[in-house]
Structures are given as structure tokens and as C-alpha cells.
Amino acid sequence: MPAQKTARVAYAMNVGVRLIAVVILLSSIAVISLLGTFPTEFVPQQVPGAGVANALIRLTRVFGGHALYQTPFFVFLLLCLAASLIEIVVWQLRPFFSRDKIRLRIGSAVNAEVRLETSFEKSHKKILSAGAALHYQPVVPDKDEAFKERIQLIKNSFGVWGPLGVHLGVLLVLLGGLVTFWTAEVKEVEVREGEALYLDHEKMNLTLDKFSVIPYPGKDQTQEYLSRFTSKDEKSQRQHLDLRVNHPLKVGLTKIFQMRYRVEVPRAEVLIYKDGKPLRSVMLEGRKEMKIQDTGLVLGYEKVLPDFRIDKAGNVFSVSPRFVNPAVKLSVNGQPRWIFGELLSKHRSSNDPWDFSIQKLHKVYYSGVRVSRDPGIPFAFFGFGVLVFATFFSSFAIPRVIGVTIRHEHDGQRILLEGLSPRDSAGLEEEIGLLAARLTVKG
Amino acid sequence: MSSGIFQFLYFISGMAFFISFSSEKQMARRAALFLSMGTLGGHFAFLFYRSLQAGRPPLTNMFETLHLLAFLIFFLFFVARFRWPIDLVGGFAGLTSALLVASSAIASPEIEPLLPALKSNWLLFHVTACFVAYSSLGLAMGVALAYLATDFLKLGNFSKNVRENFLKKLDRLSHRLILFGYPILTLGIATGSVWAELSWGRYWNWDPKETWAFATWLFYGALLHLRCLKKPRPRLAAVVTVLVFGSVIFTYYGVNFWLSTLHDYA
Numbered sequence: 001m002p003a004q005k006t007a008r009v010a011y012a013m014n015v016g017v018r019l020i021a022v023v024i025l026l027s028s029i030a031v032i033s034l035l036g037t038f039p040t041e042f043v044p045q046q047v048p049g050a051g052v053a054n055a056l057i058r059l060t061r062v063f064g065g066h067a068l069y070q071t072p073f074f075v076f077l078l079l080c081l082a083a084s085l086i087e088i089v090v091w092q093l094r095p096f097f098s099r100d101k102i103r104l105r106i107g108s109a110v111n112a113e114v115r116l117e118t119s120f121e122k123s124h125k126k127i128l129s130a131g132a133a134l135h136y137q138p139v140v141p142d143k144d145e146a147f148k149e150r151i152q153l154i155k156n157s158f159g160v161w162g163p164l165g166v167h168l169g170v171l172l173v174l175l176g177g178l179v180t181f182w183t184a185e186v187k188e189v190e191v192r193e194g195e196a197l198y199l200d201h202e203k204m205n206l207t208l209d210k211f212s213v214i215p216y217p218g219k220d221q222t223q224e225y226l227s228r229f230t231s232k233d234e235k236s237q238r239q240h241l242d243l244r245v246n247h248p249l250k251v252g253l254t255k256i257f258q259m260r261y262r263v264e265v266p267r268a269e270v271l272i273y274k275d276g277k278p279l280r281s282v283m284l285e286g287r288k289e290m291k292i293q294d295t296g297l298v299l300g301y302e303k304v305l306p307d308f309r310i311d312k313a314g315n316v317f318s319v320s321p322r323f324v325n326p327a328v329k330l331s332v333n334g335q336p337r338w339i340f341g342e343l344l345s346k347h348r349s350s351n352d353p354w355d356f357s358i359q360k361l362h363k364v365y366y367s368g369v370r371v372s373r374d375p376g377i378p379f380a381f382f383g384f385g386v387l388v389f390a391t392f393f394s395s396f397a398i399p400r401v402i403g404v405t406i407r408h409e410h411d412g413q414r415i416l417l418e419g420l421s422p423r424d425s426a427g428l429e430e431e432i433g434l435l436a437a438r439l440t441v442k443g
Numbered sequence: 444m445s446s447g448i449f450q451f452l453y454f455i456s457g458m459a460f461f462i463s464f465s466s467e468k469q470m471a472r473r474a475a476l477f478l479s480m481g482t483l484g485g486h487f488a489f490l491f492y493r494s495l496q497a498g499r500p501p502l503t504n505m506f507e508t509l510h511l512l513a514f515l516i517f518f519l520f521f522v523a524r525f526r527w528p529i530d531l532v533g534g535f536a537g538l539t540s541a542l543l544v545a546s547s548a549i550a551s552p553e554i555e556p557l558l559p560a561l562k563s564n565w566l567l568f569h570v571t572a573c574f575v576a577y578s579s580l581g582l583a584m585g586v587a588l589a590y591l592a593t594d595f596l597k598l599g600n601f602s603k604n605v606r607e608n609f610l611k612k613l614d615r616l617s618h619r620l621i622l623f624g625y626p627i628l629t630l631g632i633a634t635g636s637v638w639a640e641l642s643w644g645r646y647w648n649w650d651p652k653e654t655w656a657f658a659t660w661l662f663y664g665a666l667l668h669l670r671c672l673k674k675p676r677p678r679l680a681a682v683v684t685v686l687v688f689g690s691v692i693f694t695y696y697g698v699n700f701w702l703s704t705l706h707d708y709a
Contacts, residue, residue, distance in 0.1 A: 019672055023665045030661035030690075037651035037702055069649045177647065186644065221556045245559040246642050257644035370644035380646055384633035391626035423667070424622075425675055426615040 025084060029077050035060045036068030075181070078174060085171040092164040111419075112436045117412035120149075127151055127404050127415065130438035134431060136402065151404040153435075159397035163423075165390025169383050176380025184374040190262065190366040191227075201373060202252040205232045206241070211261055211365035213322055220307075220324060225258055227367040243369065253373055260368035263321075265304045267362040268328055270339065272297070273355035281359055289331065296333075297354065303329035304361065308340070328358055398424045402432060415439060445489055446552070449510070450544040452482040453517060457537020464530035475533065479521060486514045497554045502570040503561055505550035505699070512695075513540035513547075515578035516585075519620075523582070527616045529609075531593070535585035565638035572631035573656075579624030580663070580691050586617040587684035594678060614677040617684055618670060625663050632656050643705065652706040655694040662687040 038060045043050040064071040116123045128138055128151070136153035191197050196207040206229045214224040227243040231251070243249050249256040266286050272279045272295065282299065284290055289300035305318040308327035316327055316338045330337050332354065339356040400421045407414040417436060421428035459475035490510060493501050501507035520536035590613040593606065601609060635653070640646040647653060666683050669676070698704050 016672055019668050022668050026661045026665040026668070030658035030665070033654050033661075034658050036649060037654045037698075039702070180647075216556045219556060222559060223556065224559050224562075246563040246638075248641060248644065255644065257642070259643070372644045374645075377640065377646060381637065381640075384636060388626065388630050388633050391629040395622040395626050423671055424618065426611060426618065426677075429611075430615070 022084065022088075025081060029081060032063065032074065032077065033068070035063045036066055036074075040065040078177070082171060082174045082178075085167050085174070088167045089164065089171060092160075092167065112417040112432045114415040114417065114436045114439045115409075115412060116415060116439065120406060120408055120413060123406055123413040123415065124151070126439060127153075127406070130435055131402070131404075133438060134435060136400075136435075149406045149408075151406075153402040153404060155400045155431075156397045157399050159393065159399035162390050162394025162397060165386055166394050169385075169387025169390050172383025172386060173380050174383075176376040176378070176383055178376070179379055180374050180376030184372065184376060186370065186372045186374065188259065188368065188370050190368050193365050193367075197229075197256075197369070197371070199251055199254050199371065202254050203234045204251055206230070206249075206251075206256070207232070208367055209240075211367040213261070215322065220320065220322065222322065225261060225367075227258055227369065243367075253375075255372050255374075257370040257372065258367070259370050262366040262368065263306065263323070264364045264366065265328075265361050266364055268301055268304070268358065269360040269362075270299065270301075270328070270330070271357050271359045273343065273357070275353050276343075276355065295354075298331075298333050299356075300331040301328050302331060302336075305329075308338075323361070323363065326358060326361055328361075330356060332356075394423075398427065400424075400428050400431065402428075402435065446510075446544050446547050449482070449486050449489070449513070450541050452478070452485065453513065453537050453541035453544060455537075456482050456517070457534045457541060460530045460533030460537055464534060472530065475530065479517065479533065479537070483514070483518055483521060486510070486517075490514060493554070499557065500567055500571070502566060502574070503557060504555070506547050506552045508570070508574060508695075509543050509547040509550065511574055512578055512581070513543035515574060516540050516543070516581050519578050519582050520585075523616065523620070527612060529586075529589070529612060529616065531589045532582070532586050532613075532616070535589055536582060539581060539585055560642055563638060563642065565634055565641070569631060569634040569638050572627050572634060576624045576628035576631050577691055577695060579620050579627065580688060583617045583620035583624065584685055584688035584691075586613055586620060587681040589613055590617060590677070590681040591685070594681075610677065614675075614680065617681065621663060621666065621684065625660075625667065628656075628660060628663070632660060648705065650705045651698050651702040652694065652704045655690065655698050659687070659690040659694050662690050 038056055040057060040061055042057055043053045045051075047053070060068075063073070068074050116126065118126070131138060131151075131153040134155070136155045137157075139152040139154050189197060191206075191208040193208055193211055196205045198205055208227055209230055210228045212224075212226045212228075213222055214226060215221065216223045225245055229241045229243060229249070231239045231241055241249055243256060243258045245258045248258075264286070268284050268286075269281055270284055271281050272292065274295075279295075280292070282290065282292055284299055284301055287300065287302060289298050291298050305316065305327040306323045307318055307320040307325050308316050309319050310316055316329075318327075325341070327338050327340050330339050337356075339358055341358050343355055343357055398421060400419065403418045403420075405416040405418070407416065417432050419428045419432050456475065456479040459471070459478050463471040463475040490501050490507075493507070497503075501511055517536050517540045520533055524533065590610060593613065594610060597606075632653075635656070636646045639648060639653070666680065666687055669683065670680060699706065
């Protein structure tokens with residue numbers, strides 16, 4: 001018996017040390033991972049709290065800044081987590097291959113004692129019925145006389161699968177992450193309207209026919225970004241494909257995602273006014289100066305705002321990326337000047353006979369797409385599935401074991417209740433109290 | 444205007460539960476219950492009406508999510524009260540909800556059309572799961588605060604045995620709430636990952652919001668492991684429960700204000 005007790009104490013200590021190690025590992029990974037989320041640019045000293053912020057930023061930089069998650073150190077931490085998970089999964093799987101399948105390894109024991117002034121047989125029956133009322137199943141077979149004075153009541157025995165599933169789920173997600181890290185091919189490309197995107201693995205060309213920014217009816221807000229592609233495969237078969245945000249295109253194992261867009265204005269048609277009267281329309285090319293005959297003007301443009309506003313100081317700024325109300329920063333004989341769809345008096349000089357307005361902007365859209373081929377996704381998603389299912393299982397089906405010993409005494413029976421719950425000793429204590437209360441009720 | 448009304452109602456409900464806890468009078472308890480039922484009913488009607496107006500659930504901006512969180516925290520307390528009738532927790536829940544509704548003043552109450560990135564069926568699952576989890580973990584934090592207040596400040600007129608039993612109840616409730624919130628947080632992260640794969644082409648981007656959610660998940664994982672130790676340490680668990688909730692607050696609130704994130708619209 002002392003050897004058994006020593007073994008139990010050693011076992012409990014082993015479990016305690018393991019748990020503390022897991023707590024430290026999880027907390028360390030959590031804290032270190034947060035360092036990659038902070039800014040890496042130092043804050044000016046005059047800003048309140050700059051000292052603390054800069055110390056944090058210095059620490060962030062030591063750990064690699066935003067690139068932390070690709071550093072060997074962080075990968076090593078995740079591998080440590082994976083190794084720990086493998087060890088735990090193997091450890092948790094062991095009871096499933098042993099005869100004692102519902103053995104609970106960890107948890108705190110809770111005790112209670114009840115006296116019953118009835119016969120052994122009646123006490124035995126009462127224990128079973130009280131246990132059944134609380135949804136406990138007896139494990140030791142009644143027919144075995146040798147074990148009749150010791151009954152094991154078990155509830156939610158299937159709950160032992162929960163923690164195993166949680167650890168296995170995290171492991172699968174990490175495995176998916178590892179496969180992604182090593183094998184995924186992800187690139188971001190900008191496709192100009194009329195240009196083609198070649199998908200190597202699928203041997204397919206995708207030509208961007210048109211990119212559109214679709215607004216909500218009657219509103220300025222964007223409802224949808226739409227890239228219309230025509231695909232052409234090796235057999236020259238063509239197909240029209242629409243790409244939207246949240247609706248990726250799947251071509252074989254390659255997926256294409258709508259990410260962003262950009263607009264270029266390679267040409268702008270500008271109407272020249274002299275003394276307030278329209279004189280001539282000219283087509284300007286971006287960043288190229290053009291001499292306008294018979295006027296002495298040299299015109300060019302450097303910047304186009306899609307949706308301008310003017311503040312009280314007269315500064316022109318953009319409020320949205322949609323071409324609703326454009327403004328062009330024109331260079332007139334080397335002097336910058338904002339021009340708009342209409343003539344705006346605020347931006348006109350009273351001594352200058354020349355004025356300009358935008359007549360037409362030739363826009364070319366670039367659709368920013370992400371092309372991804374990631375074999376890690378099935379592992380990660382399967383892992384997430386297992387993880388979600390198992391965390392629910394683990395939280396809502398907590399296994400409980402109550403060992404009941406019947407001691408025969410001269411005036412009745414002494415019932416000893418001893419419980420063990422790996423994750424909810426307080427809940428078990430409550431249930432032992434309920435069981436004891438049921439046993440003491442007469443009838 | 445509506446925020447002001449609900450802020451007041453939650454505050455009054457919280458106070459009513461504090462009074463009920465300290466006076467232990469049936470009338471005070473009934474008054475607190477009726478007041479909180481009215482508050483919850485009114486707030487639910489407000490959220491429902493806003494959903495009808497917007498044509499979508501109230502999950503897409505800071506104003507809506509602050510109101511939703513306030514409602515969920517108090518609602519969860521109300522449901523948990525059937526099993527654990529601890530009015531002290533109601534006081535904390537009421538004050539937290541009042542504070543959340545008050546802080547919605549910094550956000551625009553305008554109903555804007557959905558951004559293309561938010562037009563997905565995953566919005567409902569991901570955001571709802573996250574906010575149910577936040578509310579559960581938030582309430583667990585409130586219960587842990589009640590535990591610490593009772594333990595250290597000797598709150599309430601209890602004998603030693605009654606105090607110990609009361610502390611046990613609080614500890615158990617806090618643990619159950621974390622056990623309820625944790626799988627739902629896991630679901631929120633997992634559905635977010637599926638949505639990120641559809642929307643951004645990567646199921647994990649190490650975006651600050653994702654990373655903070657991941658860290659929060661690990662912190663609570665560590666807390667649950669701490670709960671498995673052979674000798675229960677409820678006081679330590681209560682302190683840790685309060686501390687790790689800071690990570691939930693930063694995930695929800697701080698990331699959007701101080702860090703650059705793909706979740707800018709949230």
C-alpha cells in the first residue's frame with residue numbers, strides 16, 4: 001500500500017509539473033505572438049507615454065517586428081507546442097488501449113460520508129437508484145460478490161474524448177500551417193484590363209475583360225468589386241468567369257481572390273477656356289508636357305483625384321476611390337493648378353485669361369488579385385472542425401467518477417463517497433453533495 | 444438618445460441587483476428582476492428594429508457590436524441566474540452593460556450599407572460566435588471580480604461557512620462561464636479562418652485581430668489547464684480570469700484603435 005501511495009503522489013506531481021509546463025508554454029507563445037502586432041516605428045518623445053511605447057517597440061524589433069511569424073524562433077515555438085501536443089495525445093490515448101478505459105488521470109478528490117440504518121442489500125440498491133437519478137451509471141457488475149461493497153458510478157464517460165480531440169485538433173491545425181508554410185504558393189498580381197494572367201499549374205490563361213466598381217443604387221458606397229475574366233485553356237476552350245470579393249474563382253487546385261484595385265488615367269481630355277469662353281479641347285498624356293499651339297501654353301498633369309472635396313483653406317483632397325467627382329492637378333507652364341469637371345471660381349486667377357476644365361478622363365483599371373495554391377487548407381480546416389467539436393465536447397461533457405464504498409457496521413452501513421473529476425472538481429463536489437442528500441432521504 | 448436610455452436602464456438594473464444582494468429582501472429582488480426584464484426586452488426590441496431597418500443583423504460596426512455585447516452580457520447573466528441566483532453578479536453585469544452602451548457614443552450610429560468584404564454568410568456565424576464568447580468571458584470576469592471583492596473586501600454579511608460556500612458558488616459559476624465561452628470563441632476563430640480563406644485567400648494572415656484572438660484563446664487555454672491542477676486554486680483562478688479578460692478587451696476594442704488591421708471595418 002505505501003508503495004502504491006508513493007506511486008500515486010509521484011504520478012500527481014508528474015501531472016502537476018506537466019500542467020504548469022503547458023501553462024507556461026501557452027502563455028509564452030501568446031505573449032510573444034502579440035509582439036508581432038505592434039508598430040515598429042518609434043514614437044516621438046514629446047508624445048505622452050512615448051517611453052513605454054518605445055520600449056515595447058524596441059522589444060518588438062528584437063523579435064523581428066511584423067516578420068516575427070516567419071522567424072525560426074517563432075516556428076521553433078510552434079514546433080515546441082506541436083511536440084507537447086503529440087506527447088499529450090499519445091498520453092491521453094493510452095487508456096483507450098488499456099482495459100481500464102474510463103480511468104481518469106488527473107483531478108482533485110472530493111470526499112463525503114453518509115450513514116444508512118438499513119441492510120447492506122437495501123443500501124446497495126439505494127446507491128444505484130440515487131446514482132441513476134443523477135444520471136450516473138454503475139460500472140462494477142452486481143453479480144460479482146467480491147466487488148459488491150465497492151461501486152463505481154460514472155457519468156459522461158465519453159467526455160474523455162473531448163480533451164483528446166482538442167489537442168488533436170490543434171495539432172492538425174498546426175500541421176496544416178506547416179504544410180502551408182512549406183508548400184503554399186501565394187502571389188499577388190495586378191491585372192490590367194485587356195491583359196492576361198497565366199496560371200502555370202492549370203495551364204490556363206485568364207484575360208481581364210473588365211473591372212467594375214458597382215455602387216449601391218442611389219448611393220456612393222460600393223456594393224461590389226467585379227472582375228470579368230475570360231478563361232482559355234490548352235484546348236482553346238473559352239469560358240466567362242466573374243470574380244467578386246468573398247467569391248473566389250476555383251480553377252483546378254488554384255484559387256483566385258479579388259483583393260483590391262487601382263485606376264490609372266493615362267489620358268485626360270481638357271477643355272481650354274480663354275477669357276471665360278471655350279477655345280479648344282486637348283488630349284493630354286500622364287506626366288508628359290504638351291505644347292499647345294497658338295496659345296503659348298505648356299500643359300501636363302501629374303495627379304488625378306477620383307472624388308474631390310475642397311476644405312475651407314482651399315486645399316483639394318480626395319474622399320473616396322470612386323470616380324464620382326474627379327479633379328486633375330494640371331501643370332500650366334510649370335505652375336500646378338487644380339482643374340475640375342466644371343469651372344470653379346475659387347481656383348481661377350483674376351489676372352489670368354486661361355482657364356481649364358476636365359472634359360473626359362480615360363481610365364484603365366487594374367484588378368489586384370491573389371493567386372493561391374495551398375495544400376495545407378484541408379488539414380487546417382479538418383483540424384478546426386475537430387477542435388471546435390472537441391472543445392464543445394470537452395466543456396459540456398465533463399466525465400465524473402464517484403467511488404462508493406459500503407462498510408458494514410453494527411447499526412447499519414457507513415457509505416463513503418469519493419469522487420474524481422479531471423476538470424471540474426467544484427461541480428463534482430456539488431454532485432457528491434446531491435448524491436449524499438439523496439441517500440439520506442428516507443424511502 | 445436610445446443609447447442614453449439603455450445606459451440608464453442597465454445602470455439602474457445593476458444598482459437594483461446590488462441593493463437586492465445587500466438587503467436580501469424579496470421585494471428588492473423582484474424589483475431588480477422586473478427592471479432587468481424590461482431593460483432586456485427594450486434593448487432586444489431596439490436591436491431587432493435596427494436589424495429590420497438595416498436589413499441585416501446588428502453586427503457590422505462598433506456602435507452595433509457595443510450594443511449587442513451589452514445586451515448579451517446582461518442576457519447571459521439573466522439566463523445563468525436561473526441556475527446560479529447570485530445578485531452580486533447582476534450588479535457587475537448591469538454596470539458593465541451600462542459602460543458598454545455609454546462607450547457606443549464614440550461610434551457613429553448611422554446605418555451604412557455593407558462593404559463588399561462583409562457581404563458573406565460567414566458574417567453571422569463568425570461575429571455572433573465571437574460576441575457570445577466575449578460576453579460569456581466578460582461575465583466570467585465580472586464573477587471573478589465579485590469573488591475577489593467578496594474574498595478580500597469581505598463583501599456581504601456572511602458567516603465564515605456561508606462566505607466559503609458563496610465563494611465556491613462564484614468560483615464554479617466563473618469556471619462554467621469560461622467553459623461555455625471557450626468553445627464558442629474557438630468556433631468564432633475557426634469560422635473567421637474559413638471566411639478569411641474565402642475573402643483574403645489565406646486562412647491565417649497573422650493580422651493583429653487574428654493574433655490577439657489567438658493569444659486570447661491561448662491565455663484562456665492556459666487558465667483552463669490551471670484549473671486542472673490537483674489542488675484547486677480559486678483565488679489564483681479569479682485573478683487570472685480578471686487579467687486575461689484584458690486580452691479580450693484589446694482584441695475587440697484596442698486593435699481597431701491602435702493597430703493597423705484588415706478588420707478595420709469592425
